[in-house]
Amino acid sequence: MLRTEGLRARYGLFQALFDVNIRVGASEVVALIGSNGAGKSTLFRSIVGSVRVSPRSVWLDDVAIGGESERRQLDRGVVLVPEGRRLFPSLSVLENLQLAARNGRRGQWTIERLLDELSVLRPLAKRPATSLSGGQQQLVAIGRALVANPSYLLCDEVSLGLSPLAVTDVYALLRKASAGGTAIVLVEQNVNRALSESDRFYCLQKGRVMLEGESAAADRAKVAQAYFGV
Amino acid sequence: MAIACETLIDGLLLGALYALFGLGLSISLGVMRMINIAHGDFIVVGAYLTSLTMQLAGMQPLASLIVVVPAMFILGWLLQRLLLNRVVGGGMFAPLLVTFGLSVIIQNLLQETFTADTRSLQAGDIARRGFEVGSVSIGVLPLLSASVAVLLFALTHLLVARTHFGRQSRAVADDPATARLIGVDDKNFFAMVTGFVFAVIAIASVLYAMRTPFSPSAGPERLLYSFEAVVLGGLGSLWGTLAGGLVIGVAQLFGARISSGLGPFFGHLIFLLLLVARPNGIFNRQPR
Numbered sequence: 001m002l003r004t005e006g007l008r009a010r011y012g013l014f015q016a017l018f019d020v021n022i023r024v025g026a027s028e029v030v031a032l033i034g035s036n037g038a039g040k041s042t043l044f045r046s047i048v049g050s051v052r053v054s055p056r057s058v059w060l061d062d063v064a065i066g067g068e069s070e071r072r073q074l075d076r077g078v079v080l081v082p083e084g085r086r087l088f089p090s091l092s093v094l095e096n097l098q099l100a101a102r103n104g105r106r107g108q109w110t111i112e113r114l115l116d117e118l119s120v121l122r123p124l125a126k127r128p129a130t131s132l133s134g135g136q137q138q139l140v141a142i143g144r145a146l147v148a149n150p151s152y153l154l155c156d157e158v159s160l161g162l163s164p165l166a167v168t169d170v171y172a173l174l175r176k177a178s179a180g181g182t183a184i185v186l187v188e189q190n191v192n193r194a195l196s197e198s199d200r201f202y203c204l205q206k207g208r209v210m211l212e213g214e215s216a217a218a219d220r221a222k223v224a225q226a227y228f229g230v
Numbered sequence: 231m232a233i234a235c236e237t238l239i240d241g242l243l244l245g246a247l248y249a250l251f252g253l254g255l256s257i258s259l260g261v262m263r264m265i266n267i268a269h270g271d272f273i274v275v276g277a278y279l280t281s282l283t284m285q286l287a288g289m290q291p292l293a294s295l296i297v298v299v300p301a302m303f304i305l306g307w308l309l310q311r312l313l314l315n316r317v318v319g320g321g322m323f324a325p326l327l328v329t330f331g332l333s334v335i336i337q338n339l340l341q342e343t344f345t346a347d348t349r350s351l352q353a354g355d356i357a358r359r360g361f362e363v364g365s366v367s368i369g370v371l372p373l374l375s376a377s378v379a380v381l382l383f384a385l386t387h388l389l390v391a392r393t394h395f396g397r398q399s400r401a402v403a404d405d406p407a408t409a410r411l412i413g414v415d416d417k418n419f420f421a422m423v424t425g426f427v428f429a430v431i432a433i434a435s436v437l438y439a440m441r442t443p444f445s446p447s448a449g450p451e452r453l454l455y456s457f458e459a460v461v462l463g464g465l466g467s468l469w470g471t472l473a474g475g476l477v478i479g480v481a482q483l484f485g486a487r488i489s490s491g492l493g494p495f496f497g498h499l500i501f502l503l504l505l506v507a508r509p510n511g512i513f514n515r516q517p518r
Contacts, residue, residue: 070410086408090400099397103413
């Protein structure tokens with residue numbers, strides 16, 4: 001289980017997260033819902049070590065792992081798909097994957113398997129990563145995280161700016177990852193999509209958890225209230 | 231005609247050495263966005279280290295590479311780890327200032343330790359040997375150093391294009407924050423890169439010291455030639471650096487033909503003229 005306990009994060013004087021407690025069970029799918037600036041990305045960045053937080057604010061299977069480097073979190077199987085895909089333009093599709101596969105853990109997700117699942121990418125493997133379409137790039141970005149064989153995959157805005165068809169492909173890939181036992185935490189602007197794809201959800205507002213619960217039983221009015229703060 | 235031909239060849243051979251000076255600078259600029267003002271001084275440090283190794287171990291200059299290359303790698307690794315990592319990534323200005331300070335310190339330390347006298351290495355027989363091609367005579371040592379330079383460019387190219395090390399370096403150059411997310415420990419990696427740069431410096435400095443006398447204050451001029459090679463070739467282009475070095479070398483020797491002593495001046499002149507014509511360098515890639 002991955003959980004945060006009283007997680008606080010700040011950028012200089014600006015505090016972005018206030019005592020955030022979330023938990024993600026092994027192979028669970030959890031959605032984070034909230035408007036822009038609610039602190040979803042900061043929460044992710046705090047967990048993977050891009051934002052420094054105190055050691056006892058992030059726990060993995062009862063080991064305090066807060067504030068450790070991205071490298072250590074990757075070794076532990078906590079991997080982030082950053083917002084905006086962030087593929088390396090100087091690397092080909094294949095090289096983006098090779099880099100992550102080499103640095104990450106060994107496991108069921110190999111580059112071969114990924115290219116089998118995403119056969120559309122195979123003929124494009126030698127192309128510069130950022131020459132692909134947005135949807136294809138997003139698949140590569142998720143694939144790049146998957147070949148590091150995470151136990152916990154944190155996905156930041158993976159459907160932002162994509163066509164409905166591309167969004168379908170993205171979620172199909174995430175379902176395969178989930179079926180393989182990887183726990184997934186989703187940040188998704190489309191609240192309906194977020195709730196239908198997840199087991200549980202958290203609503204963040206201004207750096208605090210305002211609402212949490214089972215996604216299937218979510219009260220849309222309450223979610224909207226937590227989302228907009230009205 | 232034969233003289234022009236010989237000057238051209240000598241210029242190319244000299245230019246290859248300048249390019250090798252520039253190679254390290256090109257790598258640190260390309261990967262770490264960092265300019266090391268003390269680059270030339272470290273070339274001189276390498277030369278003194280070679281001289282010292284030869285004295286103490288009684289080695290030939292080329293054999294001393296076995297000692298000098300690892301020693302310089304470690305020096306580079308430590309320098310990055312302990313000092314330069316503190317300033318890298320925060321813009322261009324801080325590394326410039328820190329390495330400028332380093333440059334001053336190194337020159338004074340060298341002068342304090344080795345006096346301000348000019349030194350030269352006993353390169354032995356190889357420095358005097360040459361052969362004739364038609365009416366053009368070619369020195370063995372310049373040819374050797376140029377071949378080593380081209381070989382190192384080719385090896386670096388392969389390293390960057392084909393290996394995990396190269397993929398990491400391109401990823402870090404593109405986007406350090408995301409590179410960290412997929413496990414590139416940039417601080418540790420930068421130390422490896424600077425170690426590699428210093429190993430290249432070590433080879434360059436042995437070749438340099440075998441053909442030219444050096445003194446503690448010789449660093450800045452080496453830096454200038456390195457810089458001209460890198461900038462002329464186009465920032466971030468490896469082969470551009472090689473081409474830039476060759477141009478500077480040829481320009482210098484033709485200048486020296488016109489009037490001995492005007493060699494460096496002509497090198498700088500051609501550099502400026504070419505820069506006016508192509509402000510982004512000969513082999514400029516798309517600006518990021």
